[in-house]
Amino acid sequence: MSKTITIIGSLNTDLVTLTPRVPSGGETLTATSFSTGPGGKGANQAVACARLSRPNPTAPSSITVRMLGSVGADEFGPSLTTSLQSSLIDTSSITVAEGQSTGVAVILVEETTGENRILLSPGANYSLLPSSFTSVSSLGVPKPDLVILQLEIPLDTVLQIIKTAKEAGVDVLLNPAPAVKLPEDVFKGLGHLIVNESEAAILTSRSVADVEAEGFDWDVVTSEFLSKGVKNVIVTLGSKGAFFQSSGMEKGISVKAEKVKKVVDTTAAGDTFVGAYAVSVVRKGGVVGEEDVKGACRAAGRTVEKKGAQSAIPWADEV
Template sequence: MSKTITVIGSLNTDLVTLTPRVPSGGETLTATSFSTGPGGKGANQAVACARLSRPNPTAPSSITVRMLGSVGADEFGPEMISSLQSSLIDTSSITVAEGQSTGVAVIIVEETTGENRILLSPGANHSLLPSSFTSASSLGVPKPDLVILQLEIPLETVLQIIKTAKSAGVDVLLNPAPAVKLPEDVFKGLGHLIVNESEAAILTSRSVADVEADGFDWDVVTSEFLSKGVKNVIVTLGSKGAFFQSSGMEKGVSVKPEKVKKVVDTTAAGDTFVGAYAVSVVQKGGNVGEEDVKGACRAAGRTVEKKGAQSAIPWLDEV
């Protein structure tokens, strides 16, 4: 029986500059290369779900991936929608915001490390209003098996979608990025929470330095989220792998990172992780475990070996 994942979130055009190093204040540095491409955490995660649910572009999938979001009435909008369609995503629920620009992310990638720095201009992404998501049908028809959310659309809208999804009995995966403090009732009954180190620190009122210290006990963090009502918690740790705990586990488990040939660009690694994990969630009816987190690490490992955001996300055969 076919399953449906609805991703509600941002659609951006990425303007990517590859540089030997990040310039200092007031310094002009000659870049290695410049490129544009489709991005946005919402769109990236939709592409990851679609590609990791099938071996290749010509193969069938038992999962339908639907994207809900907004683009501007500019030259970037049609390109964004066309790109999503090329990954076999249902784009019929994407709206065009008149008088708005499509969201833009200016990304600087340091070629020696693959690390990135991002400046985001939300544009049409902020035209998604809470009033548009008050009924179960606003999550898509037929009702999805899983809704995936991030924080690149207005926070009030995200909170309303979570409330509507919970009322409709729809499982929710929240990737709170970029992170801000959230109301406590968000966590009650939340199916899946995926955070990186800095996001975990912000959400639990810790310093980033504390959580990044050698030997930090991630059990303390995951247990805190579980006590608030989250069912499954994952902390992605980049080159150190991930930490996973579900409500049925006494202690969390560390998952080793995937070995990679060379880190080229980390831009969409986290989004690939989310997509791979989400596919496991709907395929297994929510009964995910350590092996699914390992699979998500594996998929993210393939992504960092390539340049770009969506263009770097692998199909299942590549994983």
């Protein structure tokens, strides 16, 4: 029986400049390279779901992946939509916001350190308003089996979507990035919460230094989320793997990261993890476990071996 995943989130064009160092005020430097590409956490996670739901671009899939978002009436919008379609994503729910620019991320990468400096202009992503998501049909028709959300669209809109989905009995996966403190009622009955170390720290009012300390007990964090009503909690730990706990487990489980040949670019690794996990969720009817987290780690491992964001996300037979 066919399943549906709806991703509601951001679509951005990434403008990436590689530079020997960050210029000082008033200084002009010659950049090493410049590139553009499709991005946005919502779109990245949609690509991950679509690619990891089928062996390759020509194979059929029992999962329909639908992207719901907004682009501007400019030259960037059509290319983002076309890019998603090339990964076999249903883009019929993407709207064009007249008078708005498409979301843009201007990314400056310092070559010597790899440190990023990013200026994000949300543009049309912020045209998604809470009032548009008060009915079950606003989540897509047919009703999805899973809704995936991030925090690159207005927070009030995300909160309304969660409320509507819960009332309709639709499973929700929340990846609260970029992280901000959330109302406590968000967590009650939330099916899946995926956070990285810094996001976990912000949501639980801890310092990043505390959670990154050697030997930190992640059971304390996952148990806190479970006590608030989350059913499945995963903390992604980069090269250290992930930590997973569900409501039926006394203690959480540490999952090792996938061994990689060479780390080329970590962009979209977290989004790949979300997509791989989401595919497991809908295939198993919401019942997930350690093997599903291991599979998500493997998929993320393949992504970091390639340069780029969406272009680096693997198809299932590459994992």
